[in-house]
Amino acid sequence: MSTGIKSYTISVYTENNIGLLNRISAIFQRRHINIESLNISVSEIEGVSRFTIVVNMTEEKVRKIIGQIEKQIEVIKAYYHTEEETIYQETAMFKIKSELLFEERQIQNIIKESNSRIVTVNKEFFVLEKSGRRNEIELLHRELSVFGILQFTRSGRIAVTKERMEISQMLAAFN
Amino acid sequence: MLGTCFRVADKFLIKENMNTQTMTTEAKDTKKTIRISGSEAVVRSLIAEGVDILYGYPGGAIMPVYDELYKFQDEIHHVLSRHEQGATHSAQGYARISGKVGVAIATSGPGATNLITGIADAQIDSTPMVCITGQVPSHLLGSDAFQETDIVGISTPVTKWNHQVTKASEIPAVIAKAFYIAKSGRPGPVLIDITKDAQFEEFDYSYEKCTGVRSYVPVPKTDPETLKAAAELINNAKKPLVVWGQGVILSKAEEAFKAVIEKAGIPSAWTIMGASAIPTSHPLNVGMVGMHGNYAPNVLTNECDVLIAIGMRFDDRVTGKLDEYARQAKVVHFEIDPAEIDKNVKTDVAVLGDAKASLEALLPLLNENTHTEWHQKFKDLYAIEFEKVIKNDLHPTKEGLTMGEVLNEINTQTKGEAAIVTDVGQHQMIACRYADFNVTKSNITSGGLGTMGFGLPAAIGAKMAAPEREVVSISGDGGYQMTIQELGTIFQQKAAVKVVVLNNEFLGMVRQWQQLFFDKRYASTEMTNPDFVAIAKGYYLNAKRVTKREELADAVAEMIASEEAYFLEVCVEKEDNVFPMVPSGASVSEIRLE
Ligand SMILES: Cc1ncc(C[n+]2csc(CCOP(=O)(O)OP(=O)(O)O)c2C)c(N)n1
Numbered sequence: 001m002s003t004g005i006k007s008y009t010i011s012v013y014t015e016n017n018i019g020l021l022n023r024i025s026a027i028f029q030r031r032h033i034n035i036e037s038l039n040i041s042v043s044e045i046e047g048v049s050r051f052t053i054v055v056n057m058t059e060e061k062v063r064k065i066i067g068q069i070e071k072q073i074e075v076i077k078a079y080y081h082t083e084e085e086t087i088y089q090e091t092a093m094f095k096i097k098s099e100l101l102f103e104e105r106q107i108q109n110i111i112k113e114s115n116s117r118i119v120t121v122n123k124e125f126f127v128l129e130k131s132g133r134r135n136e137i138e139l140l141h142r143e144l145s146v147f148g149i150l151q152f153t154r155s156g157r158i159a160v161t162k163e164r165m166e167i168s169q170m171l172a173a174f175n
Numbered sequence: 176m177l178g179t180c181f182r183v184a185d186k187f188l189i190k191e192n193m194n195t196q197t198m199t200t201e202a203k204d205t206k207k208t209i210r211i212s213g214s215e216a217v218v219r220s221l222i223a224e225g226v227d228i229l230y231g232y233p234g235g236a237i238m239p240v241y242d243e244l245y246k247f248q249d250e251i252h253h254v255l256s257r258h259e260q261g262a263t264h265s266a267q268g269y270a271r272i273s274g275k276v277g278v279a280i281a282t283s284g285p286g287a288t289n290l291i292t293g294i295a296d297a298q299i300d301s302t303p304m305v306c307i308t309g310q311v312p313s314h315l316l317g318s319d320a321f322q323e324t325d326i327v328g329i330s331t332p333v334t335k336w337n338h339q340v341t342k343a344s345e346i347p348a349v350i351a352k353a354f355y356i357a358k359s360g361r362p363g364p365v366l367i368d369i370t371k372d373a374q375f376e377e378f379d380y381s382y383e384k385c386t387g388v389r390s391y392v393p394v395p396k397t398d399p400e401t402l403k404a405a406a407e408l409i410n411n412a413k414k415p416l417v418v419w420g421q422g423v424i425l426s427k428a429e430e431a432f433k434a435v436i437e438k439a440g441i442p443s444a445w446t447i448m449g450a451s452a453i454p455t456s457h458p459l460n461v462g463m464v465g466m467h468g469n470y471a472p473n474v475l476t477n478e479c480d481v482l483i484a485i486g487m488r489f490d491d492r493v494t495g496k497l498d499e500y501a502r503q504a505k506v507v508h509f510e511i512d513p514a515e516i517d518k519n520v521k522t523d524v525a526v527l528g529d530a531k532a533s534l535e536a537l538l539p540l541l542n543e544n545t546h547t548e549w550h551q552k553f554k555d556l557y558a559i560e561f562e563k564v565i566k567n568d569l570h571p572t573k574e575g576l577t578m579g580e581v582l583n584e585i586n587t588q589t590k591g592e593a594a595i596v597t598d599v600g601q602h603q604m605i606a607c608r609y610a611d612f613n614v615t616k617s618n619i620t621s622g623g624l625g626t627m628g629f630g631l632p633a634a635i636g637a638k639m640a641a642p643e644r645e646v647v648s649i650s651g652d653g654g655y656q657m658t659i660q661e662l663g664t665i666f667q668q669k670a671a672v673k674v675v676v677l678n679n680e681f682l683g684m685v686r687q688w689q690q691l692f693f694d695k696r697y698a699s700t701e702m703t704n705p706d707f708v709a710i711a712k713g714y715y716l717n718a719k720r721v722t723k724r725e726e727l728a729d730a731v732a733e734m735i736a737s738e739e740a741y742f743l744e745v746c747v748e749k750e751d752n753v754f755p756m757v758p759s760g761a762s763v764s765e766i767r768l769e
Contacts, residue, residue, distance in 0.1 A: 015390050019327060019337065026332045067514030073336045073356055076390040174389040 039156035213343030234282025237309030263293020268636030284322030299623030335363030360393025397528030406540035422486015444472035451612035575748030598630030628657030711742035
């Protein structure tokens with residue numbers, strides 16, 4: 001792309017801290033940067049959280065943002081990666097009327113072909129879960145929309161990098 | 176969170192001088208615990224950090240701490256400001272002149288929100304400050320209780336770190352961490368919010384200083400290769416120019432800095448925050464850069480072949496139009512904060528680390544040089560600036576008094592040894608341009624935020640931190656009235672601040688822009704002023720007004736001779752402008768002399 005705008009996945013390792021989400025989101029807000037998705041979870045290290053943030057911007061900008069994030073006292077380390085450098089997934093859930101499952105054979109085919117999974121079925125509704133790339137989820141959404149979706153939600157991206165992260169070694173150096 | 180205060184492996188950071196000094200005396204005290212309240216712990220922790228003065232204002236949610244301040248008044252002196260904003264600026268003035276952490280304290284709600292301007296100012300000017308606020312009891316948090324405000328949320332974007340304490344047992348470790356963070360690395364403000372129940376709660380207190388936080392690297396490691404690359408660029412330069420900032424002062428690098436520029440013979444200019452790191456009269460000091468800086472360093476920024484930035488951050492008031500800033504030059508940036516590298520100006524060599532350590536390591540790598548011809552260019556341009564601007568500012572022939580001649584008189588009578596504390600506006604630019612700074616940490620001003628109202632309270636803090644120094648506060652008639660109430664603090668504390676108001680009956684700097692860029696439409700910049708002398712006298716200060724040139728020298732002499740605080744109003748020309756000027760959006764080399 002000539003503009004140099006790409007999708008970057010920012011991974012931030014942090015101390016577990018109440019105020020940190022505020023601090024990190026303020027960095028984006030101040031600069032009018034839209035966060036495409038945000039996910040916070042525990043990481044591979046006990047007591048260390050991991051933020052996974054997806055943004056669309058130039059590499060020069062993302063580098064500056066990393067600088068601002070790392071400046072926060074309770075941030076241990078922040079990285080950015082392109083899509084090619086990560087393995088990533090999103091998860092979506094669809095709530096659909098149960099009767100459709102039995103009346104519309106097409107739905108069963110869609111479920112099979114999309115590699116999605118039925119989480120639960122009861123008299124009124126069933127819940128479908130699909131993990132994968134954004135476009136796969138969007139395709140499934142389009143296909144199911146025809147029949148009517150009672151509820152839909154999609155998680156933020158989670159990603160692991162192909163490259164090693166050296167957080168444990170960094171932390172070990174402090175103790 | 177509390178578990179993150181660790182002893183840091185030496186290889187990870189350069190040891191902080193400030194930290195190690197008091198370690199041994201403290202260490203003795205750490206083992207034993209005593210059962211005390213959270214509020215007593217606050218005061219004992221402050222004392223353990225070496226705090227002798229703090230500035231603040233009481234109120235409901237912080238009263239338990241005030242009760243302890245009363246009991247410990249022989250060990251720690253609380254200064255009652257007249258507004259919490261004043262308290263923060265006093266704490267800043269204290270910090271800027273002493274290099275120590277300034278402390279401000281306030282109650283919840285409006286007390287806390289009144290601190291915000293000073294906190295934002297300290298954040299952008301890298302001033303070490305710890306603010307303590309009271310908060311409603313923890314069981315009321317989030318209930319919109321009386322004087323509850325989310326001060327941690329509000330202060331997040333303008334603090335280096337902040338934290339809310341809801342349990343007394345957290346207090347010593349959080350305060351230790353606060354001081355460590357405020358003063359280490361690139362300094363900044365920290366806010367600690369303490370709920371009232373945590374202030375009352377009793378616990379077993381002991382104090383241990385914080386020496387490291389595992390997620391925080393205050394001083395990045397310096398790569399020796401970058402030093403070599405920097406030295407090579409400097410050694411091969413034909414027209415090198417140094418621009419230094421406050422980093423030189425904050426890292427106590429003045430001597431190392433002087434040694435470097437003297438050995439390599441580099442003309443050196445300063446940002447407003449870097450002023451006074453080396454004396455004004457030093458032959459290599461070529462003046463101030465930026466919007467109202469000197470002609471030569473601004474013009475020659477776009478002619479130098481190597482630009483060496485030391486402890487500065489390429490603020491837009493310094494660079495003017497970025498894509499026409501020093502494009503011809505290779506840029507070397509000595510910087511403690513990695514986020515500043517390439518933020519505004521792309522560097523060819525970035526030397527991360529503490530300025531003092533880096534400059535000391537750089538010195539042996541440099542060749543001796545004089546760059547005589549290159550220096551001549553600065554002298555030639557200075558001569559032009561002198562003819563067109565400086566002469567008329569300092570030695571006016573017109574009738575009205577100029578701000579410049581007042582500064583000139585103060586220079587003469589203080590021998591350039593005073594700390595000059597300014598507010599924001601024309602007088603600030605004139606003061607920075609013309610004050611003689613013979614001693615480091617002598618220019619105390621609000622650079623990054625440009626906070627009107629900063630000057631008077633900051634001067635109080637500076638005077639109290641350094642009573643042996645002459646402290647002259649210089650304000651405009653506008654900004655002075657933003658914190659004029661601090662005259663009450665001066666009077667109550669007997670702080671011998673010399674207060675000068677340069678009265679042009681305008682919000683001068685804004686009026687100047689209106690004249691130059693808005694066809695003289697003076698929208699709300701004319702001031703109908705009170706009798707400033709009467710007001711000062713109302714606070715029992717000695718006070719005088721000068722309206723004529725003949726009276727100026729005697730009045731300044733009387734002020735400087737005074738052992739007590741003194742107020743001097745000088746009525747200056749109403750519509751003078753500050754030049755040179757880089758109009759906003761223009762390149763530094765398009766600087767105007769008139
Ligand atoms: C708190 C605040 N409000 C507004 C401004 C915008 N401002 C910058 S300079 C200035 C005029 C200052 O006038 P005065 O204090 O009389 O000083 P002078 O410029 O006349 O020396 C104003 C209003 C500011 N810097 N700070």
